[in-house]
Amino acid sequence: QKEVEQNSGPLSVPEGAIASLNCTYSDRGSQSFFWYRQYSGKSPELIMFIYSNGDKEDGRFTAQLNKASQYVSLLIRDSQPSDSATYLCAVLWRGGATNKLIFGTGTLLAVQP
Amino acid sequence: DTGVSQDPRHKITKRGQNVTFRCDPISEHNRLYWYRQTLGQGPEFLTYFQNEAQLEKSRLLSDRFSAERPKGSFSTLEIQRTEQGDSAMYLCASSLALASGRETQYFGPGTRLLVL
Numbered sequence: 001q002k003e004v005e006q007n008s009g010p011l012s013v014p015e016g017a018i019a020s021l022n023c024t025y026s027d028r029g030s031q032s033f034f035w036y037r038q039y040s041g042k043s044p045e046l047i048m049f050i051y052s053n054g055d056k057e058d059g060r061f062t063a064q065l066n067k068a069s070q071y072v073s074l075l076i077r078d079s080q081p082s083d084s085a086t087y088l089c090a091v092l093w094r095g096g097a098t099n100k101l102i103f104g105t106g107t108l109l110a111v112q113p
Numbered sequence: 114d115t116g117v118s119q120d121p122r123h124k125i126t127k128r129g130q131n132v133t134f135r136c137d138p139i140s141e142h143n144r145l146y147w148y149r150q151t152l153g154q155g156p157e158f159l160t161y162f163q164n165e166a167q168l169e170k171s172r173l174l175s176d177r178f179s180a181e182r183p184k185g186s187f188s189t190l191e192i193q194r195t196e197q198g199d200s201a202m203y204l205c206a207s208s209l210a211l212a213s214g215r216e217t218q219y220f221g222p223g224t225r226l227l228v229l
Contacts, residue, residue: 004155032215043204043223044156051215088155094214097168100146101206101218103155 002027002093006104014112019076021107023089026070032092033065035074038106039085048074079111115139117221119205125227126195133191134224138207145188146206146218147180149173156204162188163210195228202226 003026013019021035032051036044050056050063050072062075072091076083086106093102118137126132138145144163148156159178160170164185174180177195182188192199202225206218 008153034217036220043202043220046217046219049217090155092216099144099161099216100158100169101148101156103157105153105155 002091002102004089004091004102004104006087006089006107008105009108010110011107012110012112013079015079015081017079017111019079019083019109019111021074021076021087021089021109023072023074023104024070025072025089025091025102027091027093027102028067028070030067030070030091030093033063033072034090034092034101035061035063035072036088036090036103037085038088044088076109079109081111081113084109084111117205117207117219119203119221119224121224122222123225123227125229127229128195128197130195131191131193132195132226133189134203134205134226135187135189136205136207136221137187138205139209139219142207142209142219143185144208144210144216144218145182146208147188147190148204148206148220150202150204150223151200159190192226195226197228200226200228 035048048063064073088106089104090101146161147159150156162182205221208216208218
């Protein structure tokens with residue numbers, strides 16, 4: 001069973017701080033990693049993807065990947081109340097005809113004004 | 114807006130009734146996925162299509178569930194004889210499969226099903 005693990009939170013940070021969200025995955029052969037943001041009652045919205053070890057930055061968001069440790073993280077700088085949401089980590093599982101995202105349960109982020 | 118669309122957005126039905134959901138993917142995308150999400154959980158894979166071919170069905174998809182993508186464009190997901198345990202958000206996603214094997218899935222707004 002391919003697994004993706006996240007701390008469910010809530011992770012509470014003050015406005016303007018850096019929020020750090022973490023994710024581990026079990027399949028060492030995984031190559032593609034994604035972070036989705038999901039507001040309550042809404043569908044997941046893609047915010048970052050990363051394929052290679054190291055950091056990838058996009059605006060206030062930085063994704064970090066360490067394949068040796070099977071670890072993915074998302075940093076949100078200058079956190080805003082509008083960032084308050086559940087952040088879902090997902091790994092693309094490919095094998096034969098199989099092609100699907102495996103999601104963690106999500107981390108609830110609360111940014112306090 | 115050229116994103117993934119789903120219809121209806123909400124559906125309330127009585128146990129034992131049949132329901133059908135529709136998904137229209139992003140126009141140039143050749144892959145279409147169905148996921149199901151219950152409260153407090155991440156989305157779980159149900160099935161996916163490459164063009165009109167259904168390539169995989171999850172064991173979560175009982176015989177009461179059927180999905181089609183007849184012309185490789187829109188897709189329908191039908192649930193027959195609904196049960197209360199079918200209550201969930203049904204999410205559709207689409208992607209463009211690349212030769213590199215990399216793909217990015219974009220989700221529609223979802224259909225929230227409540228079975229009474």
